[in-house]
Amino acid sequence: xxxxxxxxxxMKRALTRMTYEIIEKxxxxxDIALVGIKTRGIYLAERIAQRLEQLEDKKVxxxxxxxxLYRDDRHDLTTKKDPVVxxxxxxxxxxxxxVILVDDVLFTGRTVRAALDAIMDQGRPKSINxxxxxxxxxxxxxIRADFVGKNVPTSLKEQISVKxxxxxxxxxxxxxxxxTE
Amino acid sequence: xxxxxxxxxGSVYEGEAFGxxxxxxxxxxxxxxxxxxxxxITDQSYANQILTFTNPLIGNxxxxxxxxxxxxxxxxxxxxxxxARVSSNWRQQETLPKFLEQMGIPGLKGIDTRALTxxxxxxxxxxxxxxxxxxxxxxxxxxxxxxVINKDIVSQVSTSKPYPNPxxxxxxxxxxxxxKHSILRELAERNCNTIVLPSSATAEEILQxxxxxxxxxxxxxxxxxxxHAIEMCRQIQEKLPLFGICLGHQIFCLAxxxxxxxxxxxxxxxxxxxxxIATGRIAxxxxxxxxxxxxxxxxxxxxxxTHQEINDxxxxxxxxxxxxxxxxxxxxxxxPGPHDAVDLFDDFMDAMDKRKEEQNA
Numbered sequence: 001x002x003x004x005x006x007x008x009x010x011m012k013r014a015l016t017r018m019t020y021e022i023i024e025k026x027x028x029x030x031d032i033a034l035v036g037i038k039t040r041g042i043y044l045a046e047r048i049a050q051r052l053e054q055l056e057d058k059k060v061x062x063x064x065x066x067x068x069l070y071r072d073d074r075h076d077l078t079t080k081k082d083p084v085v086x087x088x089x090x091x092x093x094x095x096x097x098x099v100i101l102v103d104d105v106l107f108t109g110r111t112v113r114a115a116l117d118a119i120m121d122q123g124r125p126k127s128i129n130x131x132x133x134x135x136x137x138x139x140x141x142x143i144r145a146d147f148v149g150k151n152v153p154t155s156l157k158e159q160i161s162v163k164x165x166x167x168x169x170x171x172x173x174x175x176x177x178x179x180t181e
Numbered sequence: 182x183x184x185x186x187x188x189x190x191g192s193v194y195e196g197e198a199f200g201x202x203x204x205x206x207x208x209x210x211x212x213x214x215x216x217x218x219x220x221x222i223t224d225q226s227y228a229n230q231i232l233t234f235t236n237p238l239i240g241n242x243x244x245x246x247x248x249x250x251x252x253x254x255x256x257x258x259x260x261x262x263x264x265a266r267v268s269s270n271w272r273q274q275e276t277l278p279k280f281l282e283q284m285g286i287p288g289l290k291g292i293d294t295r296a297l298t299x300x301x302x303x304x305x306x307x308x309x310x311x312x313x314x315x316x317x318x319x320x321x322x323x324x325x326x327x328x329v330i331n332k333d334i335v336s337q338v339s340t341s342k343p344y345p346n347p348x349x350x351x352x353x354x355x356x357x358x359x360x361k362h363s364i365l366r367e368l369a370e371r372n373c374n375t376i377v378l379p380s381s382a383t384a385e386e387i388l389q390x391x392x393x394x395x396x397x398x399x400x401x402x403x404x405x406x407x408x409h410a411i412e413m414c415r416q417i418q419e420k421l422p423l424f425g426i427c428l429g430h431q432i433f434c435l436a437x438x439x440x441x442x443x444x445x446x447x448x449x450x451x452x453x454x455x456x457x458i459a460t461g462r463i464a465x466x467x468x469x470x471x472x473x474x475x476x477x478x479x480x481x482x483x484x485x486x487t488h489q490e491i492n493d494x495x496x497x498x499x500x501x502x503x504x505x506x507x508x509x510x511x512x513x514x515x516x517p518g519p520h521d522a523v524d525l526f527d528d529f530m531d532a533m534d535k536r537k538e539e540q541n542a
Contacts, residue, residue, distance in 0.1 A: 013524055016459045017531060020500060020507075023485070027503055051459040055485050 200281030213450030217517025243273030358400025397429025425508030467518025
């Protein structure tokens with residue numbers, strides 16, 4: 001049974017706080033572009049963009065990166081293949097932009113690495129920052145998030161899943177023990 | 182015994198006396214909360230004010246020491262339609278009239294509070310006096326007109342010496358401009374080791390204590406009457422996470438170049454809807470302010486508006502663009518009132534934790 005560790009309210013609050021931190025760090029939202037990774041990262045990026053727009057009255061472009069893991073639901077260390085970029089649609093030029101990469105969960109860092117490559121292929125951004133809703137630890141690469149919604153120390157036998165209203169009908173962050181066979 | 186309220190426009194309201202026998206003068210304001218009379222009366226932000234309750238009946242659950250917002254209330258008087266003859270609650274330690282008597286606060290009941298409130302809404306807040314006899318009406322009226330409401334009320338209600346409110350996690354310095362105990366309670370609940378400093382605290386004094394964050398408390402009166410605090414805030418916001426509440430919010434805005442104005446009749450009550458601009462979420466909030474931040478003056482500052490009142494568009498919360506510093510006009514501590522906005526204290530905790538993390542990284 002998945003246990004809800006962060007409820008909808010706290011999740012919304014974490015996103016709002018990350019939005020404020022993005023404004024703080026970038027001294028405004030000039031030249032900011034958001035890039036959401038695959039399904040849930042996109043919704044989170046869109047929500048941050050929406051908050052930025054409400055606050056600063058300026059539209060922030062949101063790009064989409066589709067990176068699929070060997071199997072999308074297997075966020076565990078038994079996966080031996082690296083994530084592959086399937087498709088990226090930006091619809092805007094990222095050159096000289098401050099790109100903020102948005103994902104739901106930061107785990108090994110391999111997805112982020114693939115995303116960095118994909119972004120670099122598109123142009124030369126001024127900088128890339130990483131925003132994640134949950135940092136669950138267990139990094140295998142020298143990657144660190146700049147904006148973290150919540151640090152959740154986990155064991156490798158657990159799985160973290162973020163649910164978003166647009167897709168799952170509810171908001172929340174859930175922790176589940178993986179079946180060990 | 183009869184008692185009278187006279188207003189500076191010449192009107193007289195006749196009612197019954199309760200509470201202390203004093204003759205007092207203050208700014209007559211009204212609060213729209215249906216409950217929470219004890220918290221309102223003991224709130225230091227009502228210093229030098231005569232408080233009118235729009236709810237027709239107060240005092241029905243008595244008074245207890247746990248819900249006091251200050252040890253020595255500075256409110257100048259209480260006006261209501263009716264005081265409960267019998268009060269009953271398992272937490273009650275005192276009846277309201279008895280409590281007011283002990284605190285030296287006069288009360289007036291049995292007047293048409295609706296008419297009074299309507300008048301205040303049309304004409305704005307006014308000076309008024311509670312007097313015990315109409316024999317020397319002319320004299321009392323002259324005195325009322327001549328009375329200048331004391332400007333330096335913050336130093337009157339602020340603590341004179343620093344004191345700790347111990348905890349074991351984060352170190353918070355709270356600058357007391359007339360702090361409500363509920364703010365200290367919220368900090369204690371989050372295990373903060375709080376040091377409360379007098380309103381005269383300078384930036385150096387605060388930095389010497391090496392806090393993780395600074396909270397500017399609520400307080401009475403005009404934020405422009407505490408210029409030293411504005412200077413202090415300007416220096417602190419660059420160095421430490423900062424959270425301002427009520428008067429602290431106005432000080433934070435003034436420190437960043439915005440302007441404040443005296444509102445016609447202010448926001449006092451526990452049912453003020455406020456929109457969080459980033460998410461569109463509405464929170465019902467507890468408020469008590471007679472001054473507000475001028476929206477136009479925020480345009481050229483480094484502040485962004487984060488909260489806004491729905492009824493009249495008053496600025497209710499701002500945030501600095503470059504520093505982890507933010508403030509709200511309403512009371513997230515919600516005493517009394519809806520607890521919708523209490524998570525702002527958690528935001529303050531997050532800001533402090535983040536700074537700690539960055540320093541240790």
